[in-house]
Amino acid sequence: MHTTPALPACCTALDSHWPLPTVLADTVLLSTRFDPTRLLGDDFQRSAVPAPPSIQRSVAKRQAEFLAGRICARAALQQLEGLNIVPPIGEDRAPVWPAHICGSITHSTGRAAAIVANKQHWRGLGMDLENLLSHERAERLAGEILTPAEMQRMAAGSQEQLALRVTLTFSVKESLFKALYPIVQQRFYFEHAEVLEWTAAGQVRLRLLTDLSSEWRNGSELEAQFAVQDGQLLSLVSIQA
Template sequence: MNRLPACCAPLQHHWPLPHPVPGAQLVSCAFDPAKLAADDFQRAGIEQSASLQRSVAKRRAEYLAGRVCARAALQQLDGRDYVPGSHEDRSPIWPTGIHGSITHGKGWAAAVVAADGRCKGLGLDQESLLDDERAERLAQEILTPAELERLDRSQFGLTVTLTFSLKESLFKTLYPLTKQRFYFEHAEVLEWSADGLARLRLLTDLSPAWQQGLEIDGQFCIKDGHLLSLISV
């Protein structure tokens, strides 16, 4: 029997972002590593690898919460009971014909899934909002020279956090499609607006279909000090 782990709050079946992706399902939950019980994986009907068993409670709880959300999203999508395993690079293994993404941060996890006919790829990322001091230390690593030049200093922490998150979502979207790794300097955020919409541009060639100069839309929302971003293609 698949039951909710003790470390997880009740699942939320919702769409917190500005614009729904047709056919996509998103499920989230809060979780608390301090409440991780010895039988939580067994209770949830989710296997854990040997390396995961050796991990700290935080890593085990966030993995468990993410997989619980992913299974619930797939059940909502088409009724299947499936828990994504992990590739060697730790990315989720989705069923054939399904695109999906899992994210987790401080006490919160989410998963989004859609069938192949509705989209080609999905990337979901959650981050805690950076304060200006930390954003200042990280900006040079995350932002391109052009992004730094456009940077609005009055929203410094938000802009750096959003740029980081959107690029993470872009990677999660395109890596499964291209099998090519790319980094912060290989994409730029062209613009974003207070209504939660954003636009990015690739700065490198990943495949014949995903080449330098291609522009891609994204979206995001902010709640309780956390930022959630999504890219769908």
């Protein structure tokens, strides 16, 4: 029986509330809120979370978000299968999960979350949390994040939704990368996928615009979902086994 180390003062109690429109069976999703100003020098030690050298050298904000994300991941693995594992950072900077597990960790200002599943049920999970962009910033970044077809659809849509659309497109493409990269082992970028449509209820349809493997080819379509809460957008791409 593993005893769970105490939560550091910078993190709130873990929350198992499902924040997205469609609950995924056979997954565990946990989140926490964190405050970098409450991070103490020995929090990694007391939480039994190893701090990689890159994290030890970083500022309090980066340390707190890493710690919060790893605490969520460990607790999710424990809840899923009784595993007492903190996923280390791989050479590609992504978390290294046990071979039979897929998962994703995300964080943005003051909030972190992790989702895990056994690969018997889900082949890929990618989750991303973003602060909603301001209208001005969204206008500036649109050309870097959106494909020409997405830019056209944005121009034809409501100007009031421009910031949401750009934030959503950025986030679901990040989630898509996190879900697919472990499967295809090939990097791809914003221009290699497009959002075909999305609904206010939080459903999204994506399409690949490049060949990533013999299975994941140009034109392959995937589903995503998202929710907006407290000025932040959470998105999730899930690939069934």
